[in-house]
Amino acid sequence: MRKFNSAFVVSAILLLIFGGCGGGVREEPGGKKTIETKDGKVTLQSKPGDEGSWSVETKTGKVTIGAGASAEVKLPTWLPACPNGTVKMSSNEDKPGNRTGVVTWTTTDPAQKIYRFYEKALKDAGLTVNTMSQDNGASGGMLMASEPSDQRRAHVTVLVEKNETVVQLSYILK
Template identity: 30%
Template sequence: MSMSTTPINQGPPTADQEKKKTSPLVYILVGCGGLIVIGGIVFAVAMYFVYNKAKQMGLDPELMRRSPAIAVAKFVAATNPDVEVLSSDEANATITVKDKKTGKVITVSLDDAKNGNITIKEDGKDEVKIQAKGNGESGSLEVKSSEGSMKFGNTGDKMPDWLPAYPGAAATGTYSFSGNDAESGGFHFSTSDSSEKVISFYESELKKSDMKVQTFKTSQAGTVTGEDSDKKRAVTVTAGSSDEGTQVTIAFNVKK
């Protein structure tokens, strides 16, 4: 027996059927949008609590707007139990604090802080000037006083004449000190040569300068020190292997 089938006429899709055909992407996007909104709310609430906590700890929002340097200085001092803020002068951008442990009174001038310049004056002593220059790897910090000056970071200094430069390498100054009785400094460079070759080079060069030399070498690292007979000049060279080649640091000291 055979059966015949007649196609059933299906009318136009209903509204419910249309909803079922909505692309899943729409729901994903709506969900992401919801997450973004929720994330924004959470971030805003977090910032609100941070803001209020900072206010409780002594950060003055109005002072922060008018004089950021003074506001931050007062905030830092307020969070240190050993420091007492004696006075602050917003017009001249100065703040005077007292070290509770030592009794020392220090006045900090932040008038030119936006240009990286800060002046510190301790009662009965000469002022100390701090200057920050540049950014990142090219940045440096210099401290000057009547006793001498110190630099940190990329100092721009050159190695002293008596200290030979390694062939093919450009050494960068990392720190320096110049005082009434002595001066010292440090340099850094990298090379594709082995640490053993670097140490051997400086061992030979320092001996040529009639220095007393001591050397320690392994296959991956080494150190050589040199000191002249009157003990006025001394140097230490350290080299070590890394993924970026051999890293070398040089530190010297000269007595005047």
């Protein structure tokens, strides 16, 4: 929750900065606020509980960060979402020639099942996969995957925290 609140603080600062640059605040239904200027726009979407999102869009690209089940998850077609996972946080950056993202999920599925799922998915996508785990993935581990051209890269961390499996996936697509 602390990371998400920090995102809202940053958003509020950006809203103030953009608002001071000749942009007006446009309020929309559902708690959405947008400020547009000649240089871009900032959008803040607040929702009950720990959910919500903010985005900054300029001529050179767009960054979106969200939390909770309503967070926008934009994965490349070769990278599947966590099976039975609940989104906790998502971050996406889209700009010409480069797309990156990070998604965190929790699931009640065993860590080894999720670890093996991503190991297979990355190999099936044609990536070279390097694995790091002490117990064959039973308590989680890390997977680092890339292709020789370095156009696609992914990093998956699977760990057990309390009674859940936590999955963090990051990717770069050039």
